[in-house]
Amino acid sequence: MAKSTTYLTNSKCKDCINYPNCIMSLLNNNEQNIASKYKTTNKYKKGQAIFNEGFTPYSFYCILKGNVKLSRIGGEKIQILRFAKSGDIIGYRSLIADENYSTTAIAISDTTVCSLPKNIFLDELIYNSELSLKMLKQFAVELKQADELIINLTQKAGVKRIAETLIKIKDFYGQNDKTNALNISFSRNEIASIACVSTESCIRMLAELKKQGVINLVNREIQINDFPKLKIIANSK
Amino acid sequence: MAKSTTYLTNSKCKDCINYPNCIMSLLNNNEQNIASKYKTTNKYKKGQAIFNEGFTPYSFYCILKGNVKLSRIGGEKIQILRFAKSGDIIGYRSLIADENYSTTAIAISDTTVCSLPKNIFLDELIYNSELSLKMLKQFAVELKQADELIINLTQKAGVKRIAETLIKIKDFYGQNDKTNALNISFSRNEIASIACVSTESCIRMLAELKKQGVINLVNREIQINDFPKLKIIANSK
DNA sequence: TAAAAAATATGATATAAATCATGTTGTTAA
DNA sequence: TTAACAACATGATTTATATCATATTTTTTA
Numbered sequence: 001m002a003k004s005t006t007y008l009t010n011s012k013c014k015d016c017i018n019y020p021n022c023i024m025s026l027l028n029n030n031e032q033n034i035a036s037k038y039k040t041t042n043k044y045k046k047g048q049a050i051f052n053e054g055f056t057p058y059s060f061y062c063i064l065k066g067n068v069k070l071s072r073i074g075g076e077k078i079q080i081l082r083f084a085k086s087g088d089i090i091g092y093r094s095l096i097a098d099e100n101y102s103t104t105a106i107a108i109s110d111t112t113v114c115s116l117p118k119n120i121f122l123d124e125l126i127y128n129s130e131l132s133l134k135m136l137k138q139f140a141v142e143l144k145q146a147d148e149l150i151i152n153l154t155q156k157a158g159v160k161r162i163a164e165t166l167i168k169i170k171d172f173y174g175q176n177d178k179t180n181a182l183n184i185s186f187s188r189n190e191i192a193s194i195a196c197v198s199t200e201s202c203i204r205m206l207a208e209l210k211k212q213g214v215i216n217l218v219n220r221e222i223q224i225n226d227f228p229k230l231k232i233i234a235n236s237k
Numbered sequence: 238m239a240k241s242t243t244y245l246t247n248s249k250c251k252d253c254i255n256y257p258n259c260i261m262s263l264l265n266n267n268e269q270n271i272a273s274k275y276k277t278t279n280k281y282k283k284g285q286a287i288f289n290e291g292f293t294p295y296s297f298y299c300i301l302k303g304n305v306k307l308s309r310i311g312g313e314k315i316q317i318l319r320f321a322k323s324g325d326i327i328g329y330r331s332l333i334a335d336e337n338y339s340t341t342a343i344a345i346s347d348t349t350v351c352s353l354p355k356n357i358f359l360d361e362l363i364y365n366s367e368l369s370l371k372m373l374k375q376f377a378v379e380l381k382q383a384d385e386l387i388i389n390l391t392q393k394a395g396v397k398r399i400a401e402t403l404i405k406i407k408d409f410y411g412q413n414d415k416t417n418a419l420n421i422s423f424s425r426n427e428i429a430s431i432a433c434v435s436t437e438s439c440i441r442m443l444a445e446l447k448k449q450g451v452i453n454l455v456n457r458e459i460q461i462n463d464f465p466k467l468k469i470i471a472n473s474k
Numbered sequence: 475t476a477a478a479a480a481a482t483a484t485g486a487t488a489t490a491a492a493t494c495a496t497g498t499t500g501t502t503a504a
Numbered sequence: 505t506t507a508a509c510a511a512c513a514t515g516a517t518t519t520a521t522a523t524c525a526t527a528t529t530t531t532t533t534a
Contacts, residue, residue, distance in 0.1 A: 074388035075474055081384055097377035102384060125370065132369045133362065139376035140334035146383035147318055147339055151311035154390050154433045158521070188482065196391045198522055203483060220482075220530080237312055395491065425512065435492055440513060457500080457512070 005043045012036045016064065018087035023138065024062055026131045031124055040115050044107040050090065053104045057094040060121035063087065066111025067173065067184055070103045071193065080194045082145065083108075083172055092135070095121060108184060153196045156234075161195040162205040163234035166215065168194070170224055180216070180223040187220075209233070241279040241287075241350075249273045253301065255324035260375065261299055263368045268361055276353050287327065287342040287350055294331040294338055297358035300324065303348025304410065304421055307340045308430065317431040319382065320345075320409055329372070332358060345421060390433045393471075398432040399442040400471035403452065405431070407461055417453070417460040424457075446470070 012032045013024045027035060041064065044050055050061060053072060068084040081103060084090050094101045095118055125132045152164055166182070173184040186194070192202035206222070209215045214230050216223040224230060249269045250261045264272060278301065281287055287298060290309060305321040318340060321327050331338045332355055362369045389401055403419070410421040423431070429439035443459070446452045451467050453460040461467060 072384055072388055074392040077392055079388055079391065081387065093377045093380055096373050097381060098374075099377075099381070102381045125373065126366055129363055129366055129369065132366065132373060135373055136333050136362065136369060136376065137335075139373065139380060140330045140336075143330055143376060143380050143383060144334060144336070144339045146380060146387065147309055150318065150383065150387055150390060151309055151316055153387060154316065155311035155314055187480095199481090200483085200523080201521060203481095204521095207483080217482095424510095436511090437493080437513080438491060440511095441491095444513080454512095 006040055010036050018062075018064065022062060022087040023089055023131070023134050026128065026134055027124060028128070031128060034120060035116055035124075038117050038120050042113050042115060044111045044113060046107055046109050046111075048107050050105040050107065050111075050113055051101050053101050055101050057091055057101055058118050059091065059115040060089065060095055060118065061091040061105075062089050062114040062116070064112040064114050066107055066113070067109045068105050068111060069108050069190075070105050072103045078193050079196060080190065081149070082142070083168075085173065089138075092121070093139075096125075096135075108186070158195070158197045158201055159205045159208060160234050160236070161197065162191065162202060163209065163214075163230050165191055165195040166209075166222065166224060167227075167230055167234055170227070175224060179221075180225060181218075181221050182224070185221055241281045241285060243277055243279050247273050255299075255301065259299060259324040260326055260368070260371050263365060263371055264361060265365070268365060271357060272353055272361075275357050276351050279350050279352060281344040281348045281350065283344055283346050283348075285344050287344065287348075288338050290338050290341045292338050294328055295355050296328065296352040297326065297332055297355065298328040298342075299326050299351040299353070301349040301351050303344055303350070304346045305342050305348060306345050306427075307342050309340045315430050316433060317427065318386070319379070320405075322410065326375075329358070330376075333362075333372075345423070395432070395434045395438055396442045396445060397471050397473070398434065399428065399439060400446065400451075400467050402428055402432040403446075403459065403461060404464075404467055404471055407464070412461060416458075417462060418455075418458050419461070422458055 013019060013022065013027055013035065014032060016022065016025075019025050024035070044066070050068065051057065063084055063086055065086050067086075068088075068090060069080050070082045070084065070090065071078050071080045084105075090105050091101070125135065152161060156164065169182050169184065169186065173182065175182050188203050188206070189199045191206070192199045195202065197205065206215065206217060209230075210217050212229075212233075214224070214226045214233065216225055250256060250259065250264055250272065251269060253259065253262075256262050261272070281303070287305065288294065300321055300323055302323050304323075305325075305327060306317050307319045307321065307327065308315050308317045310316075321342075327342050328338070362372065389398060393401065406419050406421065406423065410419065412419050425439050425443070426436045428443070429436045432439065434442065443452065443454060446467075447454050449466075449470075451461070451463045451470065453462055
């Protein structure tokens with residue numbers, strides 16, 4: 001896979017399209033000056049890795065524009081664990097834990113990412129309590145979500161996990177108002193890796209949901225027809 | 238289940254048996270004074286809940302002495318997610334996320350817990366950057382562990398998960414030097430809830446490990462004879 | 475625009491582990 | 505010290521879903 005393209009810019013967070021939603025909007029003027037001085041901006045094509053499991057982290061990443069999946073390998077199979085989109089941050093867990101990356105981040109659409117050197121970010125955490133508190137909250141929510149994923153993946157039947165997965169994608173990335181198609185399209189194999197089923201089972205389960213009239217499958221694209229029913233399926237015993 | 242017994246003490250963290258290992262050792266003199274003024278100490282019998290999933294949190298908890306399991310219900314089954322012991326803190330996730338408890342904490346041996354009112358703890362987080370940074374690190378490690386649990390529970394075969402569970406208990410709570418028995422004993426049903434298998438399967442798999450000479454089952458007590466082999470089993474494909 | 479490759483689809487079979495059933499052992503309480 | 509109960513144990517059966525096999529469709533590339 002080709003290397004990402006690097007762009008050097010001096011733009012500040014307060015002028016970013018994600019301001020004030022991005023967590024880095026909490027930097028004060030001085031911190032923003034430092035950040036803009038040291039940050040680089042990189043473009044990743046769909047499918048390119050931003051960082052890889054097992055590698056040493058040197059940077060903190062902000063998604064300027066685009067979408068990312070975070071996954072982890074366990075022997076043979078890949079498990080997709082969570083997602084990120086414009087304005088989200090990635091790669092901070094390893095920096096804060098002072099460990100190598102425990103997940104792999106891959107662009108699921110063409111994605112532009114701002115990178116900040118490790119120590120600049122860690123310094124900001126020390127001196128900006130608003131930032132560190134926001135980070136604490138981010139972790140607290142993520143930890144709950146990880147716990148929920150454990151319960152969902154281990155205690156729900158396959159079709160329910162597929163339903164849950166479609167809900168997750170719709171809630172996070174949205175859907176087309178007219179066609180009801182999911183804004184970000186995943187292959188059957190990817191959906192399987194989110195729901196933790198085999199690709200074949202995933203295909204069968206999607207077919208089952210289609211048969212029940214909950215979704216529509218048009219040219220590999222998934223349209224959610226009956227979102228309430230999808231929720232009922234995902235949450236039923 | 239009977240209510241916990243409450244004791245009021247004015248002792249400070251710096252005089253605690255867990256000093257300086259407990260994260261609260263990072264409080265400065267003034268903060269320790271405030272903490273000692275507002276904190277209460279409670280004793281929980283084995284099996285008693287310290288807090289329950291779904292309830293609103295009002296306190297931050299430090300385990301003065303004892304052991305705790307953190308679990309979560311998913312429909313029918315209970316999944317044990319992690320453990321805590323003397324010097325560990327619990328209940329902070331919900332406080333920081335400003336959400337109800339997402340897990341239940343139950344004493345797995347007689348346990349004494351210090352409680353600090355929610356706002357005292359949250360204030361300390363704001364003003365003590367050393368504390369908030371340590372909390373960030375705690376979250377970062379816990380999040381990785383949650384991710385690892387996802388992979389282990391969804392991708393490893395039952396026996397391997399049982400082996401993994403025994404390793405986890407041994408590493409976290411230790412084992413008796415002479416008998417090789419685990420320091421904290423769990424019922425078969427609890428081990429099943431950690432490894433995410435049925436109780437019957439858990440029993441069968443323990444029997445299998447015994448047959449292989451890796452462990453010994455004496456009066457419901459589990460002794461680890463061959464730890465290296467247990468690790469090999471847990472990590473083999 | 476044909477050929478190759480990748481993704482989707484579907485049927486048949488295998489399998490790990492849950493569930494159900496019943497029995498045994500160990501612990502608690504009358 | 506026996507009865508009652510809970511925990512542990514083991515066999516038989518069922519079930520969900522993975523795996524294997526083979527098509528079909530769509531996309532990519534030569």
